[in-house]
Amino acid sequence: MFALPAEDYSGLVTILAVLLYIAMGARAGTLRGRHGIKAPAMSGHPEYERAARVHLNTLEQLMIFLPLLWLATHFFGGPPWLPGAIGLLFLVGRIIFMRAYMADPEKRLSGLVLGMFANLGLLALSLVGLWQHWSADWPAP
Numbered sequence: 001m002f003a004l005p006a007e008d009y010s011g012l013v014t015i016l017a018v019l020l021y022i023a024m025g026a027r028a029g030t031l032r033g034r035h036g037i038k039a040p041a042m043s044g045h046p047e048y049e050r051a052a053r054v055h056l057n058t059l060e061q062l063m064i065f066l067p068l069l070w071l072a073t074h075f076f077g078g079p080p081w082l083p084g085a086i087g088l089l090f091l092v093g094r095i096i097f098m099r100a101y102m103a104d105p106e107k108r109l110s111g112l113v114l115g116m117f118a119n120l121g122l123l124a125l126s127l128v129g130l131w132q133h134w135s136a137d138w139p140a141p
Contacts, residue, residue, distance in 0.1 A: 008075040009084025016091055017062060024055040024098065027107045050105060061115055065090050068122035073128025083125055090118035 021106040035045035043049055065087070072083040073137075097111025 004080065006076070006080035007084060009081050010069050011088060013069065013084045013087035013091065014066065017065070017087070017094075020091060020094060021055075021058055021062065024051070024058055028052045028055045047102075050102050053105075054101050057097075058094055061090075061094070061119075064119050065115075065122070068119055070091045070128055071118050072122045072125035072129060076125040077129060077132045078125070083122060086118050086121045086125070089121070090115050093118060 031040075031045070031048040031051045035048050037044035037048055042052060069083055069087050069090075072086070077084060083086065093111045093114030093116075095111070096114060097108050100107040100109075100111055
């Protein structure tokens with residue numbers, strides 16, 4: 001395995017997150033057209049409503065995920081690949097969430113929980129990284 005800077009791993013994960021979000025939006029837009037749901041309506045056919053909800057919920061989660069990913073990337077002094085790897089878990093969780101929600105919204109929890117744990121992992125790395133950063137700047141007694 002080759003070593004890359006942490007920013008490279010997290011940059012790739014960020015691009016993948018944006019591509020996933022664009023694909024979700026395209027799917028919602030396609031279903032809006034297929035089912036004849038005119039803007040600004042957000043309801044109509046259940047398939048469209050599920051796709052729109054997946055898209056919007058992912059936006060809500062990205063607002064938590066992206067800052068935590070980059071805070072962990074910047075401050076965490078451990079393995080440089082770790083924030084990006086946890087970021088990939090978030091994306092896997094979003095894909096599981098999307099597939100489950102589209103099939104049966106009641107079965108969405110496994111993807112939701114995986115994404116939540118990924119965010120908590122990034123929060124932990126961010127806090128540890130900030131502690132490492134601050135403690136390195138403290139004057140010796």
